[in-house]
Amino acid sequence: MSGKEPLLGTLKVCILNLQGCSSPYTDACPYIQPFCEVLEMILRKGIKQPVLGLNRKDYWHWLEQLPQQETPQSTTLLSMMIEKTNSSGKVLTAQGKGRYFLRLALNRKLLAAAFQQLVKTPRLLEWYEPLTSILGQEDLSEPFLSLMLVVTEMDFSLDLQNSSFLDESWQLPVCLTYETVPCRELGMVLRYLDGRIFITDVLPQSQAKVDEVVLVGDVIDEINGFSLRNASNGQAGTVLQKLKGKPLSFRLIRWKWHDGGMYKPLLPYLKILREKIPSFQLQHEHQCKEKSEARSLQGGRLLYNLRYLGQVNVGKYGGKEVLDRGIPMVLEKHLPPQVVLFDVKETEVLVLQKPTSKTFPVWEGVWTTVKSLLSAL
Template identity: 65%
Template structure:
């Protein structure tokens, strides 16, 4: 008669709780972390250690030795093992094992890995047949049954968010920050134990205009290149090589989902504070004030504006045309259209307010000028190339908007102007 195994009972309960949630299991699912911890405990239970002081074994060490399968090409299982083994975001056997478990849940290959272990005697010897689950035939069968149930569940995980798996199952909030080519981003960086921290966002810089990066965040990748375990100056050297090119950063937020400091960061922040006593975590963009009448779409704050219309201004798109273009639009007295106005890192997006449907997008290189109507303090306009793909024959259109206040109007003008000012040298 098989002994009762508390870990299997707990895993069964964890699987049931996840299934009750309905829909795909994501990184924000409340029971995901505990499920992963249970799987890891089962894979470690009864794992025998070498007698002569060689490296300490973890479950990753048998995973990476599993047979690769047939000669017909990589299987989903072997591809997952290879991806975990070559991932630059993790550095330890624990991190690689955890990264594999997340890959395996999403790709439904964990049961296949355990079945392959059971058919490989030399690897099965890693486990004590008395105290383990994987080395005990009576316990292995119910464990495999639970894994097969999990293959029927859908997981939708951010598999790139892995660079804290060496330390914790708790993962940080991870975002992508894309910005235009510019002379200097305006981020002050400090290296702490292989992590690249942003310690300051400089005033009037591209990073401040973009309103994404905050002091305390970590640069995890630049254009797909990992900065995990970075040496001093590595990020700066990469940015120098990429000068004049669009940039894509993977950022790890210092603030977790609950608004508090992401707990695994605390030891790093302590060291950072010792190195830079003046360092402070930045809770929001410097110039954003409370109570601004912005909308919300996909986690981004947008301006609520009225689109008053547009007019063609011919082949000249300089600021001088605004003095006649804005009155021309206002004199038509056309019905205003409520829109959401998004000044992004590389472009301006305009959405229909009721539906959030995208109406148009204007990359900064297509914007030739922006300015305000002197007779009406809350009206502004900007000119765009009507045919940017044919610059020699292009004409310009002037788009006119009304904001809720003079302050908001000036804010939008400043942000748009900063956007194309940072790119004009490159265009």
């Protein structure tokens, strides 16, 4: 039957290609995107549109009606997926929500259940032209459902956090996490553009510059789990103010894709940025940390020029668990920073005041906390 409809034959090939990859299937598999694109073509084929072409309909518009049509046995699972899709702050359009739902359904093995509910519900089938659609014709919908049952038996582990560009494209960006210690100024210059936050500069000698994670041109997607998709002007600063004194975790979207070239959905944004900021240039690489002047290797030890912000007794044990408690205690003292030499030897760590070489207390077991309270010059 699939020979009558080329899209069904293409979908079958995509599934076979997926099965040739190792399971579970992740976004790293090169056949995920082609499979999703063909599936979307099938779901869009033959959807009835308004006569004047206004408020065009997409497959998400009937998907979100599924909870009203479900049998009691399937109500909970599909309703939860619809609710999760609607509550995601990273997709704003019907296209983005439909794509998010499909990826979620793949992870939860419920893709076939959603389409089975459609073909059993005459009111939902009215969304499709009976002569031009695949889902509206029984001789085509049956082989399609058979393929979806095969997909349901496959294990998917797709990154649902990486959803901020589904409104524009099935191509997903490279994402990474940037974690840093509390500091007064991170040194990232931000520009808000159509609800996205671009890093347009990283200031010299700032914390972000020293950490060497952020690249100029990257997008801030989250801060400590708070989504900044569709952010209003100044929203990142508001979030950071609420997190003052706490360790920070940024989810960044790289402007570079896996092949080293530009992530294509960013092209329109970057073009506008160049027009608005003539000096704006994408940053391709970081300065090599080994060439940094902030530290040098002497006699088998590392020397850092740092600012000493103070010390506090956190008890006998000084693992990373004490950071959340110890850092605010030091910052609340508001002591003037002092230029020091951070001397990392093989068996001990010393903090020496310049130029007197006065030694500050760095107890064994808590030096990790003290180090986290120092910011590079």
